[in-house]
Amino acid sequence: MITGNGITKTFRQRGDVLGGREVRALRGVDFAIPRGGAASFIGESGCGKTTLGRIIAGLETYDEGEIGIDGTSMSPLTPKQRQPHFRKIQMIHQDPYSALNPTRTVHQTLGAPLALRARQTGRSRQWMDERAAEVLSLVGLDPGTVLSRYPHQLSGGMRQRVVIARALTVDPEMLVADEAVSMIDVSLRLGILALLKDLRERLGVSVLFITHDVATARYIGDDGELYVIYRGQVVERGPVDTVIADPVHPYTQSLLSAIPVLHGLERPGEQPVVPLESLDESQPDTGCLFARRCPFRSGRCESERPALGATRGVPQEHACFHPERRSVIARPMSGV
Amino acid sequence: MAHPATAQAPGVRIDGLTVVYRTPAGELPAVRDVSLTLEPGSITGIVGESGSGKSTLALSLLNAVQPPGRIAAGSVEIDGLGDVARFEGERLRKARGAHIGYVFQAAQNSLNPLKTVGKQLLDLGRSHGVDDLRGLVREARELLGRMGLDGARVLDSHQHELSGGMRQRVGIMLALVLNAHLVVLDEPTTALDMITQANILRIVREVHAERGLTTLVITHDIGVVAEVADRLAVMYGGRLVEQGPTREVLGAPSHPYTRGLITAIPRLTGDIDEARALPGRPPTLVTVPKEGCVFRERCALRMDVCDTDDPAAAEHGARVVACHAVKVREHA
Amino acid sequence: MSVLLEGSTTSATMRRNFWRGVWRVMRRKPSRLAGAVILLGFAVMAVFGPMFYPEHLPRDLAAGVYAQPSAEHWFGTDGQGRDVVALVVTGSRYVLLSALVTAVVTVVLGAAIGLFAGFRRGRWDTALMRLTDMKLTIPGLPLLLVLSTIWKFGSAVEMGLLLGLLGWGAVARAVRAQTLSLRERGFIEAARGLGLSTTHIVGKELLPSMAPYVAMNMLIAVTGAVYAQVGLFFLGVLPYEADNWGVMLNLAVFGGGAMTTTAALPYMLAPLLAILLLTLGIVLVVDAMDEIFNPRLREE
Numbered sequence: 001m002i003t004g005n006g007i008t009k010t011f012r013q014r015g016d017v018l019g020g021r022e023v024r025a026l027r028g029v030d031f032a033i034p035r036g037g038a039a040s041f042i043g044e045s046g047c048g049k050t051t052l053g054r055i056i057a058g059l060e061t062y063d064e065g066e067i068g069i070d071g072t073s074m075s076p077l078t079p080k081q082r083q084p085h086f087r088k089i090q091m092i093h094q095d096p097y098s099a100l101n102p103t104r105t106v107h108q109t110l111g112a113p114l115a116l117r118a119r120q121t122g123r124s125r126q127w128m129d130e131r132a133a134e135v136l137s138l139v140g141l142d143p144g145t146v147l148s149r150y151p152h153q154l155s156g157g158m159r160q161r162v163v164i165a166r167a168l169t170v171d172p173e174m175l176v177a178d179e180a181v182s183m184i185d186v187s188l189r190l191g192i193l194a195l196l197k198d199l200r201e202r203l204g205v206s207v208l209f210i211t212h213d214v215a216t217a218r219y220i221g222d223d224g225e226l227y228v229i230y231r232g233q234v235v236e237r238g239p240v241d242t243v244i245a246d247p248v249h250p251y252t253q254s255l256l257s258a259i260p261v262l263h264g265l266e267r268p269g270e271q272p273v274v275p276l277e278s279l280d281e282s283q284p285d286t287g288c289l290f291a292r293r294c295p296f297r298s299g300r301c302e303s304e305r306p307a308l309g310a311t312r313g314v315p316q317e318h319a320c321f322h323p324e325r326r327s328v329i330a331r332p333m334s335g336v
Numbered sequence: 337m338a339h340p341a342t343a344q345a346p347g348v349r350i351d352g353l354t355v356v357y358r359t360p361a362g363e364l365p366a367v368r369d370v371s372l373t374l375e376p377g378s379i380t381g382i383v384g385e386s387g388s389g390k391s392t393l394a395l396s397l398l399n400a401v402q403p404p405g406r407i408a409a410g411s412v413e414i415d416g417l418g419d420v421a422r423f424e425g426e427r428l429r430k431a432r433g434a435h436i437g438y439v440f441q442a443a444q445n446s447l448n449p450l451k452t453v454g455k456q457l458l459d460l461g462r463s464h465g466v467d468d469l470r471g472l473v474r475e476a477r478e479l480l481g482r483m484g485l486d487g488a489r490v491l492d493s494h495q496h497e498l499s500g501g502m503r504q505r506v507g508i509m510l511a512l513v514l515n516a517h518l519v520v521l522d523e524p525t526t527a528l529d530m531i532t533q534a535n536i537l538r539i540v541r542e543v544h545a546e547r548g549l550t551t552l553v554i555t556h557d558i559g560v561v562a563e564v565a566d567r568l569a570v571m572y573g574g575r576l577v578e579q580g581p582t583r584e585v586l587g588a589p590s591h592p593y594t595r596g597l598i599t600a601i602p603r604l605t606g607d608i609d610e611a612r613a614l615p616g617r618p619p620t621l622v623t624v625p626k627e628g629c630v631f632r633e634r635c636a637l638r639m640d641v642c643d644t645d646d647p648a649a650a651e652h653g654a655r656v657v658a659c660h661a662v663k664v665r666e667h668a
Numbered sequence: 669m670s671v672l673l674e675g676s677t678t679s680a681t682m683r684r685n686f687w688r689g690v691w692r693v694m695r696r697k698p699s700r701l702a703g704a705v706i707l708l709g710f711a712v713m714a715v716f717g718p719m720f721y722p723e724h725l726p727r728d729l730a731a732g733v734y735a736q737p738s739a740e741h742w743f744g745t746d747g748q749g750r751d752v753v754a755l756v757v758t759g760s761r762y763v764l765l766s767a768l769v770t771a772v773v774t775v776v777l778g779a780a781i782g783l784f785a786g787f788r789r790g791r792w793d794t795a796l797m798r799l800t801d802m803k804l805t806i807p808g809l810p811l812l813l814v815l816s817t818i819w820k821f822g823s824a825v826e827m828g829l830l831l832g833l834l835g836w837g838a839v840a841r842a843v844r845a846q847t848l849s850l851r852e853r854g855f856i857e858a859a860r861g862l863g864l865s866t867t868h869i870v871g872k873e874l875l876p877s878m879a880p881y882v883a884m885n886m887l888i889a890v891t892g893a894v895y896a897q898v899g900l901f902f903l904g905v906l907p908y909e910a911d912n913w914g915v916m917l918n919l920a921v922f923g924g925g926a927m928t929t930t931a932a933l934p935y936m937l938a939p940l941l942a943i944l945l946l947t948l949g950i951v952l953v954v955d956a957m958d959e960i961f962n963p964r965l966r967e968e
Contacts, residue, residue, distance in 0.1 A: 044529040045500075059857055087863045099854030103876040103963060105682070112872065113862040148681075152964035155617050156386075163858070170862055185385040186556050187634075190600040190613035212529040219602035219611060244604055258534035259604065260559030264583035275531060278484070278501065329604045333587075 002056065002089065002174055002206070004031045007065035009051055009232075023281070025051040027232040028065065030308070035173065036204040038221020040240065042214055042255065043229035044279060050178055052229070053210045057176045058086025070173070090167035094179040096159035100151040106162055107147040110135065113169040135165040138203075139195060157188035164195065174206040175199070181216065193219050214244060214256060228252045231281070231289045234308050238316020248314055248323035251275075251290045257328045266330035273328055288321070296322055345548045346415035346435075346518050348374040348397065353410035353421075355392050355401055357621060364621045366392040366405065368574045371649065374518075376415065379544055379551040381561030381582065383597070384571035385618040393571070394520050394554045398432050399423050414518060433464055437511025439504075441523040446507060447495040453506055454491035457513065464514055472513060479509045482546075483539050501532035505539065512547065519544075520552045525560055537563045558597060562586055570594045573619045573630030575646075580655035590657045593631050629660065637661035689966035693959040703952025710946055714764040717757040725750040725758065734924055734931040743938040746916070747923050752938045759913050760942070763894060766828035770893035773832025775886040778839025779878070783870055785840070786847025797844070804837040808896070816905045831893050839885050846878050880961040887950045887957070894943060913939035 009026040025048045033039045041049040054060040056067065067074040069085040077085075093099040100109060114128040133143035139161040151159055160180065167175055177196060181189040197220050199205050209220050217226060218240050226243045228236040228251065236249040247253045250273055257272035275293040283292055291301040300321055308319045355367040367389040374380050384390035395401045396412055399420045411419045417435055420428070432438070440446035448456055454473070461472045477487030483505045490498065490506060498506065504524060511519055524540065525533040541564050544551050555561060561568050562582060569579035570593065578591035589595040596614040603611065616634035624630055632642040641660050649658040657663075694700045727749035728741065735745040743752035785796040811834070821827045850856060851874070859869045875882075901914025904922070916939045924932025959965040 044531060057861060059861060083863055087861070091858065091861055093854040093858070095854060099858060101855040101873050101877065103879075103961070104872070108872075112859070112864055112868060116862075116864060150963040150967070153967075157617060166858065166862070185618055186558075187385055187597060187600055187614040188617055190602065190611055193602065194613055215602040215604050218604065219608050222608050255530055256604075258530040260534075260537070260557075260563040262559065262562045262586050262598075262601070264562070264586035265598070274534075278499075278532070278535065332603075332606060 001035055001068070001070060002031075002033045002208075003066075003068040004029060004052075004056065005066040005068075006030065007052065007055060007067065008063045009048075009055065009060070010063055024232050024285070026055075026062070029229075029232070029234055031227060031234075033174065033206050033208060033225075035206055036200065037206045038200060038209065038224030039206075039227060040209040040211065040214075040217035040221065040224065041227045041229055042211060042217055044212065044255075046279070046281070047229045048232040049210050049229045053091070053176045053178050053208065056174075056208065057089050057091040058082060059091060087170055088173040090170065090172040090175055092160070092163055092167060092175055092177040092180045095183055096156055096163055097151075097183070099163045100159055102151050104150075105147070106136075106149050106151075106154075107132065109162065109166055110147075110169055113166065117170065131169065135168040136162075138168060138199070139165045140191075141165065155188075156184045157192060160184060160192050161195065164192075164199075168199075168203075172205060174208060176208045176210065177220075178210040179212075180209075182211075182213075189216075190219075196220050212255075214259065218244060228255065233289060233319065235290065235320070236316060236318045237308065242315050244329060245327075246315075246325045247328065248316065248325055249290075249318045249320045250294045250296050253326050253328045254293075259329065261330040265333060267333055268330050269328040271326040271328055273326060288319075296324070298322065344517055345376040345550050346417070347376040348415070348518065348550065348552075349411075349413040350374075350393075350396075351411050351413070353393070353396060353412065354408045355389070355396055355405055356408045358404035358406075359621065361622060363408070364624075365408070365574050366621055367396065369410070370571075370574075370576045371410075372569055372576060372579065374550050374552060375567075376550055377548060378566045379541075379553065379564050380567045380569060381553045381555065381565030382569045382571055383555060383558055383561050385556055387573070387618055387620045387624075388571040389574040390554050390556075390571045391522060394438075394522055394552065396421070397518075397520055397552065398436050398438055399428055400432070400438075430464065433460065433516065434514050435516055435518060437514070437516035437519040439507040439511045439519065439521045439524060441526060447503060449495045452492055452494055453498075457491065457510065460510060460514070466514070476509055476513050479512060479543075480505065482543065483508065484535075499532075500528050501536060504528065504532075504536050508539070508543065512543070512549075517548065518550045518552075520554070522554045523556070524553060525555070525557070533560070534563075540564055558586070558601065570597070573624040575630050575658060576649065576656075577631065577659065578655065578657045580653075584654065590652065590655060590662050591631075591659050592635050592637050592661065596634070629658075631659075635661075639664075686966075689963075690960050693956050693966055696959070697955070699952045700956045703949045703955075706945060706949030707953060710760065710764060710949065713757055714760045718761050721754050721758050725754050734935065736931075737934050744934040746935050747919060747932070752916075752935050755916055756913065756938050756942050759916065759939070762824040762827075762912050763898065764946075766824035766831070766897055767890045767893040769825050769828025770831040770835065770896075771886045771889040773829060774835045774839055774889040774893075775882055777832065778836035778885070779843050779875075779882050781836065782840040782843025782845075783847050783874060786844040787851060787866070787870060787874070789848075793844070796840075800837050800840050803834075804841075806834070808834050809899075812896075812900060813905055816900065827897055828893065831896055835889060835892065839882075839889075842885070843878060843882070846881060847874060850874055850877055876961070880957045883957045883961065884954050887954050891947050891950055894946060898939070898943060913942060 006028045007026050008028055011023045011025055013021045013023065029052060041052060043049045051060060055062045069088060072085060074082050074085065110132045111128065114131055118128050136143040136146055141158060141161050181192050184192060193216055196207050200207055207220055209217050211217050222240050224240055225237060226240045227234050228249065230251045236243060236247065236252045243252060244256065247256055253273035254275045257269060257274065261268045273295060276295055277293045287303050288301040288305055291297045306319045306321050308317050310317050311323055314323055350370060350372045353367055353370045354365055356363040356365050370393060382390045382393065392401060392405065396407055401407060407421050412421045413419050417431055420431060423431060457473065457476050458469055461469050466472050476491065480487035480490050485502060485505055495503065521540065525536055528536065537560065553561060553565060565582045567579065568582040568585045570577050570591065572593050578585060578594045585594060586598065589598055599612050600614050601611065614634055619630065627646065628644050629642040629647055632638045639660055647658045647660045649656050650663060694704060728745055728751065729749060731741055731745050731749060733745060733747050733749050735741055737744050741751050746752055746755060781796055785793040856869060856873055859873055898914035901912045902917045904918050917936060920932045920936035921927055924935055
C-alpha cells in the first residue's frame, strides 16, 4: 500500500535580480494505491502529475505532507534510509531512448541491479543469469537474442520492454509509468499496455499510470481509481468507469470532451464542455483554480476554493461547488 | 513570377510517386508508387507509423526531400503551379511559402529561438519579395487574433515565451500569411495535451473553411484524422494501403492493417479486452520486404500470392485498397 | 543453456567485439589508419629510438657544421656537426613522454573534478568551480617563465606534471557541463532509483558516455603540451641541458641564423616537421573517437 497525505511541492525558478518566480506544482494531494491495484493520474501538461509521480518514485523531494510505503512513513527518514523503501517503486520513463544507456548492452543494463541484489542476498552468478533471462521472458523478449544487444539495435517497443524488465529485477511493488507509450509506434502501444496489465495480474505489481490519454489509463486498470489533477490539486477522484461515464467536475468534463471522436464508429457526446480560456498560470490563485476557465462558475467560485470531498448522490469525490453529471464522451454507434 | 489569381483551393494529383534514400545497402524506397488526389477544398489525413513514409510524402509536395533522398519517379501536379517534382532553385523556393504552406511538427523547433516571431515574419516576407511589409504584419496579427491569440504580443515574443499550443498557432500563421492555399500540417498536435489538441484541430477546421484551403494533415494518430479529415489515407512501409472517405474507412476498414490499427485503440467505453494489439512491428527502410506485400508479415489474411506479388491499389467504390485478400473477397 | 554460457563469457566477448569494432572504425577512412600509423611511429621512435644512439652523439667532422642534406645526413648537421635526424630521434623521448604525462594529468584531474562537481552539485560544485575559475585566470606562460628561474625541468615527468597541473581547468568545465546534462537522462535516474552505488553510476554509466569526449581532449592535450614545452625551450628560458626539439629550434634560429641564411634551414625544419607530423597524426585519429566509443556508430 502506497499512501500520500497533503503532499505539496513548490519549485522556485531562479530568476533575475528581483528574485525568482514560484511555481506551485502540488497543493496538498492525497492518494492511496493498494497492493496490486491500479491508479491513474490524468491532466494537462504542467498540472503536476509528473512531479507527483516522481515524488512517489523517490526521484524528487516534497515540501510538506507524508508518504507512506507499506505503513512506513518516509518523512522522518534520511535520504539513505528512504532508499530501500523507494526501491520498491520503479519508474518507467516516457522516453525509452534516453532511459537506456547507449553504451551498455541489455545484459549489462540488467546485470548491474542483479549483481547488487546477488551481493546483498549472497546469491550466485548463475542466479543472476537465470533471473536476467526470467525478467526478459516476463516482458515478452527472447533472452537469447536480446541480451547481447545495445539499445540502438532494438526498436522503441523492445526498448520499453527492456526498461520494464530492468525495473522488475528489484521485485518492485509498484511501477510508475509516466506517459510510457506516447513515444512508441501506434501499432505497438497496446502491446506495452497489455504487458503492464499482465504484470499486474501475474505478479501482483500495482501500476500507477500517468497520462493525458484517459482511454489508455482505463485499459490498464478499469478496476482502479482515476485522479484528475488540475494545477497541483486533485479535482476529481473515483472509480475509472464512473469518472469517465459520469464526470461531475467541469475540468474533467472539458478533458473528456477534448478526446477526438472516431466519426464513423462513434457519435459525439451529448453535452461537451469547452473551457472558456486556455490555461494561464500567471493568473491569481484566489478561489477555485478552474473558475476563470469554467463555463459554469458562480460568484462563490471566484472567492472560495472548493476542497476535494464527497457530496450526496455522487459516487466520486470532487472539488466543485456545482457538481453536475454531464455525458461528454463519445459513444459507440449502434450496430457497429 | 506569375500570380495565379485563381489560386483558391488548388487540387493536387500525386501520381506514381517513388522517393528513394541512398543507404549503404543501395537505394531504398521510402515511398513507393503512391498515387493520391487531394480534391480542391478538402482536408486529407495521412496516417502512418514511423517509417511508413508519410513525412517523406509530405515533403515531396514541396519537392523538399533532402539528400540522401530523392524523388525517383512520378509527379506531383498542383493546380496553378504544375509538376513541382520538376521544379528547381528559385522557382521552387518561391512556390514554397507563397503557394504551399508547411507547418512543421508541433512547431517545436521550426522557430528561431533568437528572434522574435515578428522578426521572423519580416524575414519571411523579405525573402519572398513582399513589398507591403506593413500589410503582412497586419495580416499576421489578424490571423493570430482569429486563432484566439493577442497578435501584437505574440509578434513581440520569442519562442520560449510561447506555450506549445501557441507555437503551433504561430506555425499555422506563418504557413498562411503569404496567402498559400495549399497547407501541409506535419503532426500538428504531437506533444500537445488533449484540450490544446482539440483547440488546434478546431482552428485547423475553421481556418480551412474560411480561407478556402486544400489541407493535408500528416499524423500517427487516427483520432486527429477522424476529427478533421474528409478523406483518410493509410500508409505502411512506404505504400499507400487504403484510402477513402474518413467515416467510411473508420466505420468499415477494408485493409487488414487499417483494421488492426483501429482495433488497437483503447476505447473509453465497452469491454476493454476488445482492443487487440497488432502482432509484429513496423518495418524500417532496410527491413521492408523487397517484393510481395509490405504488410504480409503481420497480416492475419496472408495468402501465398502475398509473398510474391505486391498488391496493386484497386478502386472499390469511393475506396482504394491495396490488398489481395480484399480483392478475393470482393470477387467472391 | 546458451544464455548462461553467454552470460559467463560476456565480458571477454565484449572486449573482443570492442576491438573488432575499433578496427572497423579505423578501416572506414584511410586517413585514420594513416594517423594511427604516424602515432605508432612516434611511439616507437620515443621508446626505442634513443637506444640506437650513443649517450653523446658523435660529431661528423667530415661533413662539417650546418651541412646540407645528403644521403648520410638527411637533414644535414647542426652547429656542432651532429646528425639532425639523430637529434630529433633522441629528443623525441623527452618531448613525447612529458606530453603524455601532461595529457594524462589534464584528463584525469579534469574529468575527476568535472564529474564530481557535476554529479554532486550544490556546495561541492560551487567550491570546485570557483577553484577552476581561479585556476583558469592564472596566465600559464608567465607563470612558467617565473617557475623556470627556480626549477630546471631536467626530467620529462616533472615537466609533464607541471603542464598538466596548469591545464586541467578547461576539461573540468566541459566535463561538468556534460555531467549536468547527462545526469538528467532517464538511465541515470533509473540507476539511482534501482539503488545502484555512486561509484557504479559515475564509473559505469556516466564516464563511458563521455569517453569520446575525454579521449579527444586527451589527444588534443598532447599537442598542446608539445607546443607549450617546445615553445619554452625555444624561448631559451630553460637551460639547454635536455635534448629537446625546442632547443634545436632555438639553436637553429639564434645560433645558426636559420631565419636569415639558408645554411641552418634544414636544421630548423627537422623538428618543425616532426611537430607538424605529430599534430597531423593526432588530428587524423581524433576524427575516429566519436565512432569508437559510440556503439551505434561503431557497429554500423
